[in-house]
Amino acid sequence: MKKGRANIAGNRLEWLLTLPSMGWLLFFFAVPTVLILVMSFKPANAYGGFGEGWTLKAWIDMGHPSYPLIVWRTIWLSLLTTIICIGFALPAGFLLGLIRSKWRNILLLLVIVPFWTNFLIRVFAWKVLLHPLGYLKRALMLVGLASDETLLLYNEWAVLLVMVYTYLPFAILPIYAASEKFDYSLLDAARDLGASASKAFWLVFVPGIQRGLMAAVAMVLIPALGSYIIPDMVGGPSGEMIGNMIARRVFNDRNWPHAAALAGLLMIVTLAPVLVAFFTEKQHAAGATREGGGEAE
Amino acid sequence: MNEFLVFEGVTKRYGDFYAVRDVTFEVRQGEIFALLGPSGCGKTTLLRMLAGFIEPDAGRILVDGKDVTGIPPDKRPVNTVFQSYALFPHLTIRDNIGFGLKMARRGKAEIAAEVDRMLDLVDLVEHADKKPDQISGGQKQRVAIARALVNKPRVLLLDEPLAALDLKLRQRLLVELDEIHDEVGITFLYVTHDQTEAMAISDRIGVMNRGRVAQIGAPAEIYESPVDSFVAAFIGDTNFLEGRVIERLGDEYSLVAIEAMGEIRVYNDREISPGDEIHLSLRPEKLSIQTSAPAATDEARNAIEGTVEDVIYLGALTRYWVRTGERRLAVERQHSRFLLDEKPPTWGDKVWVRWRADDGYLLRDFAPEHAEMLSLPAETE
Incomplete structure (x- = not known):
């Protein structure tokens, strides 16, 4: 009896504790999202805002031939950013989890240090660095890797470079968090059973930090898909992404419903990987609930 | 002929500290040899040197006449049962046991047959498709043994294999381990700090202290006529x-x-x-x-x-x-x-x-x- 009552009290407490964050999500995420989706079915108003009645015009207008190119660029730039970030973050997270000394803290600090500088200033610094008269280009010309016509700034590659730079810590940190809990003696066991060092890494370490890896992918891919400042500052016309398109519709054309429809499209593109992650995670969790019934040693 | 596994003047030092100092002894084919000593005596260092995770600073280790020093762990003819079991948590019991055979690129059917044989040997057939965190400590221990034995190592290394288990289970697994040894006939090198465990299971014991082997002999010899205090x-x-x-x-x-x-x-x-x-x-x-x-x-x-x-x-x-x-x-x-x-x-x-x-x-x-x-x-x- 007592236990049952304690459980009910525990449940009520849990609800109370969850309420603030639920409220926050409701008012600052769910409601605005719905408002934006609703707005995308309204007619445009030339003076800003939106008009009366309902229409599908904003969604139909997205069939404009210039859009597929930008959507495709957004997707491949984000995917490539994610792949490169994970490519760096896996070995970095592996080493950060392996070393056990003050070095680990120093290296972790180095990963986090960029956050101490304003994001805009960091992107602007890249702009200076990649500028046609900047140090990087001059250095590359000196060793013969670039000519006078080479453009480092205002193209997709500049966007990719700065996105990888910006999102790398978001890939390293979750992978480190997982590898810190990873039992490295499993790699000894794999080697002992005949696995080469690289096989041990791919067949034992990577599955072992799977959750961290998924988190890293989500932490990079989702913000990358919604990038706006980076392509705006270093991308130029050939480096535009959906985010820039939305901004242009809002600020230049004052076509809010169209911007809202674009935002809806971006959300669909973003949600796809999240849903995939969510459902595979759910399966994983279903397998793991039996852990609790395991053995007391 | 009897010198199947040989440690020859093996030394390992960390700075000024000798973990293992000029150790020489032989293990005979098919016997259970226990390395017994308090923590820090160098027994685990010796085992890890044989497994290939640590290279000795001096001396050689020979398995069946072949010098294995310098060979990476995945190429050595030995397998280890780790103290913490080190089972792969993302693989089923079956896939854990089959891991070594898969690394050796054996055929699927052959792997399945060998794994089934092992599951039968360690009496875990009904748990084959569970994950390691769904079975008990004693069962994990048996999986770890099966996972090592399935590769038919020349020497099976056991690193404090029963240390994490309670007394009764330890005694029972000790008997099981002995039966498994009788069945497979593989040479066992058994590292432990527990003297009853060592005496119960081994044919001969090497007592270690401060990086050296103090005495080698049959359990009764060691017990009845110890060389030193x-x-x-x-x-x-x-x-x-x-x-x-x-x-x-x-x-x-x-x-x-x-x-x-x-x-x-x-x-x-x-x-x-x-x-x-x-x-x-x-x-x-x-x-x-x-x-x-x-x-x-x-x-x-x-x-x-x-x-x-x-x-x-x-x-x-x-x-x-x-x-x-x-x-x-x-x-x-x-x-x-x-x-x-x-x-x-x-x-x-x-x-x-x-x-x-x-x-x-x-x-x-x-x-x-x-x-x-x-x-x-x-x-x-």
Whole structure:
């Protein structure tokens, strides 16, 4: 009896504790999202805002031939950013989890240090660095890797470079968090059973930090898909992404419903990987609930 | 021919600290050889050097005549059962056991058949498709053994394999391990700090201390005739008696004056002559305790009068601490009869402690600090 009552009290407490964050999500995420989706079915108003009645015009207008190119660029730039970030973050997270000394803290600090500088200033610094008269280009010309016509700034590659730079810590940190809990003696066991060092890494370490890896992918891919400042500052016309398109519709054309429809499209593109992650995670969790019934040693 | 696994002058140092110092010994094919010692004695370092995770600074390790030093762990003909099991949490029991065969690029059907055979051997058929965190500690242990054995290693290395389990399970798995050994006939190198485990399972034991092998021998040899005070104190319990030889009594016995106790007879385990300082190890279970004065003793027996200072009842036996003169003796009395019908000696009783002169053993080396390892330190207060 007592236990049952304690459980009910525990449940009520849990609800109370969850309420603030639920409220926050409701008012600052769910409601605005719905408002934006609703707005995308309204007619445009030339003076800003939106008009009366309902229409599908904003969604139909997205069939404009210039859009597929930008959507495709957004997707491949984000995917490539994610792949490169994970490519760096896996070995970095592996080493950060392996070393056990003050070095680990120093290296972790180095990963986090960029956050101490304003994001805009960091992107602007890249702009200076990649500028046609900047140090990087001059250095590359000196060793013969670039000519006078080479453009480092205002193209997709500049966007990719700065996105990888910006999102790398978001890939390293979750992978480190997982590898810190990873039992490295499993790699000894794999080697002992005949696995080469690289096989041990791919067949034992990577599955072992799977959750961290998924988190890293989500932490990079989702913000990358919604990038706006980076392509705006270093991308130029050939480096535009959906985010820039939305901004242009809002600020230049004052076509809010169209911007809202674009935002809806971006959300669909973003949600796809999240849903995939969510459902595979759910399966994983279903397998793991039996852990609790395991053995007391 | 018998020298199947050979450690030859193996040394490993970390800075000024020698983890393993010039260790040389051989393990015979098919035997269970235990490396026994306290933590930090170098036994695990030796095992990891054989597995290939640590390279020795000097010396060689040979498996079946072939020098394996310098070969990476995945290319060595040995497999390890790790202390923490180190089962792959993302793989099923079946895939855990099949991992090594998969690495060796064996065919799918062959792997399945071999894994089934192993599952059967360690009695885990019904758990084959579970994940490691869904089975008990003892089952994990058996998976770890099967996962190593399935690769048919030349030597199976076991690193404190039962340390994480409780006593009863440990005893049962020990028997199982022995049966598995009989069945597969593979050479086992068994590292442990638990002397009962080592004695129960091994054909021979190498007792290690401070990076060196102190003594190698069959369990009974090690227990009955320890070379020095470390081995005597580490394996089982004992009494250390220090004294000086007074005179030889024929070929077999000598008369010895024991410090703070009196004169006793000892068997000449080695050549001793009057005036020599000797250290005797006397196991508590070799002593008997009685409340009545013994009849006149023959020259092969010793009898010392004392007072019972402490009694510890342990079920199968009772341990007595008897004060004789200025020192205490630990005595163990087995209960082979129904104890409640007897009137065993108790606190404060006057008793006689008796033993045969040849039941003690003269140590070759003695260091006073080893007396601290005994349950009853020799000197009191």
